[in-house]
Amino acid sequence: MTILKIGVIGCGSIARHRHLPEYAAHKNAEIAAVCDIVEERADEMAVKYGARAYTNYEELLADPSLDAISVCTPNYLHAPVSIAALNAGKHVLCEKPMATSKEEADAMIEAAKQSGKKLMIGHNQRFVPSHVKARQLIESGAAGRIYSFRTAFGHPGPEGWSIDGRESWFFKKEEAFIGAMGDLGVHKADLIRYLLGEEIVEAAAFVESSSKPNSTVDDNAVCILKSESGIIGTLAASWSYGKEDNSTIIYGEKAVFRLEDNPEYSLVVQYTNGETVKYELGRIQSNEEGGQSSSQVIKHFVDSIANNHPVPVDGVEGKRSLGIILAALESTETKQIVSLKEKQLI
CATH class of the missing domain: 3.40.50.720 (NAD(P)-binding Rossmann-like Domain)
Structure with a gap:
């Protein structure tokens, strides 16, 4: 070859x-x-x-x-x-x-x-084993109808990760455009689309700059998202968490899926019939010590x-995930719910 x-x-x-x-x-x-x-x-x-x-x-x-x-x-x-x-x-x-x-x-x-x-x-995040397994289970109907979700990605900030530390371009609006929402939030926007197998059609958000002095970009955000079938949930992205949180929870008719929410088991499925299934599928990739496994x-x-x-x-998929972040930024500026279809973001 x-x-x-x-x-x-x-x-x-x-x-x-x-x-x-x-x-x-x-x-x-x-x-x-x-x-x-x-x-x-x-x-x-x-x-x-x-x-x-x-x-x-x-x-x-x-x-x-x-x-x-x-x-x-x-x-x-x-x-x-x-x-x-x-x-x-x-x-x-x-x-x-x-x-x-x-x-x-x-x-x-x-x-x-x-x-x-x-x-x-x-x-x-689409290639993380717990996420792949959760999508397979959701597609098989194991969760039944999905009602809601919450997904978060937060850590202390890119100064501990970027090669330039506190002087990093991550904190400069003219180079980064967006802060935690672009660094972390777009990961979860893509993930939730992947897990649900459908598009997000509406977004509302609070996006703030509060925890990083001398930064000109956002560092704390909470978004409320609605999918095309009516699933509603929250997405949080932050550079203010003392310890990394990269978890997602899916609430379904037949089960609750806890992804990267347990230190021992990367996926825990709690069925409404009382059964709990724990999957040990390997660590999610992380910015923390020892978290640099292959991203795939x-x-x-x-x-x-x-x-x-x-x-x-591909580019179309990337644009749809970016679109959620762009809609969230518009929402925080206008104090309105933003339709991604009207803005041609999906």
Whole structure:
């Protein structure tokens, strides 16, 4: 099988902890080029992985030998870098959130269509074993009709994770666009769509900036969401939690599903007939110590290219998950419930 030559644009924490080591571990991938505006970072990763170093992503994209690109830049560059890569004839894996607006997301989708190349968005929560199992059980009817949910993703903040610490682009509106909602909330927006198997059609939210001094983006948010069949629930995203919470609870007619809510069992199903089933399926990927297991994102991306299969999270899927976050931001500004259909976000 052909070995894919990979270029990684952005050598910060997400590249160092996930993209680069996961490409290095994949038998059908070779890290051929890396790029970062900080020359020392690019050089360091180039030496570590035997790649060419660039400080200008356009120069990297001009290399005809590269097959695929990972976009690991600050959020405001996701769309322009991804579009440039697609136009250069490269497959693209873009970190989440895929873009900073509906218009940017649409442009990325169109670039993928015109180029004939694959565009995948890095929503790794779909590949967490407990989430995969829960979706299978829900599809089988084990929960009966779903009535409600609550999902949360919170931790102390990106200063403990980002390569730049408290000076990180995560806290700068002009580079990040959104804070905890883009960093964490969009993960759960994608997850709840995946678990329920249907779209969110309405959103209302309170989105605040309260816990991070000198930050110009949100750090605490609670959203109320409604699906097309009338399932209602909450989504919380926060950089103010003292310890990470990455849990989801699904309330159904026949059972309650507790995902990543128990320290020993990644999925606990409490049936209304009194039976409880506990699944030990392995840890969810986490920013905390020891939480850097494989995200499976790189595996799915490389395998999709190598076998010419559709990617599991394409641009349209990425846009629909982003749309929930965009609707939540609009809701907190207007103090109104926002229809995602009216805003053409789904």
